[in-house]
Amino acid sequence: MPARSYLRRAASLREEAFIEQHGAIGHVVAGLDGGRQSLRINREESPLSSLARLKESGGPFLPEDALAAGERLFADFTRGQLQLRITASWEPRHASRARGARGGMPDLTDSAIAARVAVNRALDVMGPELAGVALDVCCFMKGLETVERERQWPVRSAKLMLRTALMALSRRYNPPMPARRRRVEHWGAEGYRPELYS
Template structure:
């Protein structure tokens, strides 16, 4: 992937990179990475029938991270969330994503940029614009006079 646009600006702005890293941090903190090997942890091997498991064994911070990741994915929408997850969280290359999704060459980087820009707006929404004057619908003198 070319690191700069023709104008000299970086292809992925800093806020997009920070959003991707924040998504990965939440994904990792939420323990959402699938296991590749068998788990030999004694607490799972000794669990009796009917005991709690799954979400009940997670720390509050992991549950909060999962909720935050789900909100971020919802903010990107289903069209963009998949490419962001594949590249940022599952560490797939852009060519792999294009091959798996049967996309044209060099299209994954555009989709990734769009996804990360949407994600950066989710994490840091733009500040509301402040107007210098107060606007209202009433004509001059529409307010009643207050007598004390």
């Protein structure tokens, strides 16, 4: 095992050799600021990484679309700067802000505001019954057992609720293609002409 770790680090010539050695680095394409960009992610760091390995009746417990929806919710949550700050802020104070006043929407960038709007829309799509578990697991990185204990849910129910929430959210991000409408035909006698109303 130590030899394999050493070889993975030696094969990586980048500065992030330690991350390459200990993580499961992958690439995803995400929409950022109106364009699409390829991003490197550590799949082991994802809050959904343990659920991605679960199997159910031969297939994955969470479909790829549901996993991508959870990752996108987390990315929007992070970009929207919605994480609670638990350390001191060393940012200089803005002169326009009154002493002791908190920063608000005027202090955010356009991309952060757009990300907050995206998070709010995602929560609306999931509804109040499902949005809480998706926020807890995907954004606040709580474990399923913790969610069940805090919400006083039965054992192993949080993963089902989370799957339902993420599948609903994936339909919002990737709406199904509408079914082709069949042409309406009219049965009539030969020489029939429809009446046109003006």
